[in-house]
Amino acid sequence: MSCLSIAAAVILATPPLAPSAPQEAQDSGGPLDAERACYDVLRYDLSIQVDPQQERILGSNRITARLLSTTDRIRVDLDRRLAVHDVSMNDIGHVDAVGYVDVNDVVTGGERTEDFFFVPIAGVSPGDVFTIDINYGGSPREAVRAPWDGGFVWAQTPSGAPWIATACQGEGADLWWPCKDHPSDEPDSMGIDVEVPDPLVVATNGRLLGTWPAARPGHTIHRWEVSTPINNYGVALNIAPYVRLEHLYTSVTGERFPFYFWVLPEDEAKGRAILPEFAGHMRQLEELCGPYPFRADKYGVVQTPHLGMEHQSIIAYGNRFAGDPNFEYDWLHHHELSHEWWGNMVTARDWNDFWIHEGIGTYVQALYLEQRFGPEAYRQKMAADRRRIANTGPVAPRGSKSTGWMYLGRPGNGSPGGDIYFKGSWVCHELRWLLGDDEFFHVLRRWAYPDPALELVTDGAQCRFTTTDELLEIANRETGRDLAWYFEVALRRAALPTLETQRDGTSLTLRWSTPDDLPYPMPVELDLDGHRRTVPIPPEGTTIDVGQAKLTIDPDDWLLGAE
Ligand SMILES: [Zn+2]
Incomplete structure (x- = not known):
């Protein structure tokens, strides 16, 4: 059994992420209501102070969005644990008419009873761009078993320094910052300012623009900028007295991009030792799936107190340099890195197509093992994946689903659970048999980059939302075949042929x-x-x-x- 299998066994053996009547903030996605479908987020500017002593946050988020359809209010998601101190709106299209509106009265004081609130936007017309500023704060949900539950992890390094991380794939980012918590809407770019006590270091998504002293003595503001679209659960804070290691890496495009690993000071030697392997994973995935998508920002890995997560351009790494029980490679790093293509660049529009992230993201580990150790290693990995397949529900169910529902995976409830990993991986394996290597690897590349010209694009246009049906269309177009029969049985039905x-x-x-x-x-x-x-x-x-x-x-x- 590989560690990945153990990870999935944990997913399957523990209570589902969402209880039968989930609190909204503790699930993510599903059918989109009119008050969120009516706007398109263009940018988030998140600014947050993190207090390790009190385990509290104080923040603000500016949401810049375009109104898509007529409405008198929009919905913003935020865990009810966090107080909303102030909400204000500045409608750029109608500055004189609407101006700066205090809408405190729509927020139920400090005691909130829902995991969302509405902001009235009378006077804004479809097509207009508007901004909403939300000041908020409090004690965010603490993740007890991250990354299988979400929130803040307040840990300590071996020498007793604060070691803080966030993870929220199952619940969405509204666990710790106000946003539109749905996979179908990503900002085109995002600013992230984080204020922490000295000498802590902040490693987050995008590029570090600079640091400067905060108004509070002994604190520093770390300003980061994400230059591409980003899914909300991919935004993550990582805070510790990190040492930043750098590897000189040249992309398959010939470009140099920053390649960093933030490690705890105690693990600097281990970090240096493993960096060449991380670079080898990058090389294999670039050759297979196309250039690393976030070259304009960086590639970052950061040591975390939890196992791992595919946070965009700042992969959470908590595998403790333990490699894999069966093969000489670090399965966790390879898996999370694969999500930079499958999840971060190519993103399921709805969680019902979660397998595109996890199934393809799992299959490419087998391809790595095949390339590095030969065909027998590939077959062993596929056999291990096969033993985890449960057939509890279709891998790609039709109709909108939440993350919590997708992970249920119990007999009788129709949810795929761990099959999004292992049966999803086998879908790729079977397609490889059906198409042959040349056609299959060509299709895989076009699933990542449908147009070869996009392989040289770094401004965010390389990112897209996808669906199972789009992958079918691409496979049909690129092979001249009609593979609908295969997708229908393998992905849309629970039972195996x-x-x-x-x-x-x-x-x-x-x-x-x-x-x-x-x-x-x-x-x-x-x-x-x-x-x-x-x-x-x-x-x-x-x-x-x-x-x-x-x-x-x-x-x-x-x-x-x-x-
Ligand atoms: Zn994954």
């Missing part, structure tokens, strides 16, 4: 049995006395003459349901 086999004397009959009798013309490889033969299987099945040969079906384990 089953290969029915019958040997009668010298003849062998093969037929796929599928949920809802869907067509599944998946060819199958046979080993007949050591000779390989690939047999097409039409919907009605096929019968072939195999003589007296010793028979092995699907000898290299390419297909689910053919064992």
Whole structure:
């Protein structure tokens, strides 16, 4: 069992992220209400003071957005634990008419009863750009078992210094800052100012623009700028007396971009030792999926007190330099780095397509192992993934879903749970069998960058929202095939297809049995006395003459349901 499997086992064995009647802030995504669908976030400017002693935050966020449709109020999400001190709006399009409106009266004092609030925006017309400033603060939710639950992690380094991190994939960023908590809307850019006591260092998303003394003595403001779109759960604070290590890395594009690892002072030697391996992961993923997408900002890894998360351009690394139980590589770093393509650049518009992040992000570990250690390592990894498949629900269910629901994964509830990782990985593996290496690797590259010209773009236009249907369209376009039958069975149905086999004397009959009798013309490889033969299987099945040969079906384990 690989560590990744253990990680998924934890996901599956622990209570779901969202209880049956979840508090809004503790789930993320799902159907989008009119009060959030009516605006498009253009930019966030988050400014936050972090107090390690009191375990409190005090912050403000300026939301710059464009109104898309007529409404008299918009919804902003924020965990009810945090008090909203002041909300004000400055409608750039109608400065004279609306001006600066104090809307404190819509917020229920300090005692909030919902995980969102409404801001009236009378006078703003569709197409107008407006800004809302929200001052807030309090004791944010503490993550007890991050990253499987979200919030702040208030830890200490071995020498007793504050070591602080945030993680909120399951719940969304509204756990600690006011935002539109839905995967379908990302700002085009974001400013992040963090004030912490000296000599703590802040490692967060984007580029460090500078640091300067805060008004409070003994505190410093660290100003960061994210120059591309970013998903809200990808925004993360990491605060400790970090040492910043640098690796000289040249992209497959020939560009140099900053490549940093922030480690605790106690682990500086281990950090230096592992950096070349991290760079090797980057090289393999760039060659496979295209250039690292956030070259304009940086690549950053930061040592965290929790296991890990794919925070954009600042990967959370908490694997304690432990590598992997089965292979000589750091599985966690490779997995989280893969999300820079699968999750951060290419983002599921709705959590129902979560497998695009986790399934492809898991499969590329097998490809790394194959490249580094050979085909047997690849097969071992795929066999380990296969043992985790539970078939509790379709990998890509139709209709909007929240993160909490997607992770439920219990028999009978229709949620895929850990299958978004392991069955998602097997979808890639089966497509590789069906298409052959040349076509499959070409499709994988175009899933990341649908237009090769985008591989040279760094201004944010390389980022996009995607869906399972878009990946199908790309695969069809790039191969000239119609793969709808495969996607329908493999991703839209919970149950696996089953290969029915019958040997009668010298003849062998093969037929796929599928949920809802869907067509599944998946060819199958046979080993007949050591000779390989690939047999097409039409919907009605096929019968072939195999003589007296010793028979092995699907000898290299390419297909689910053919064992
Ligand atoms: Zn992942």
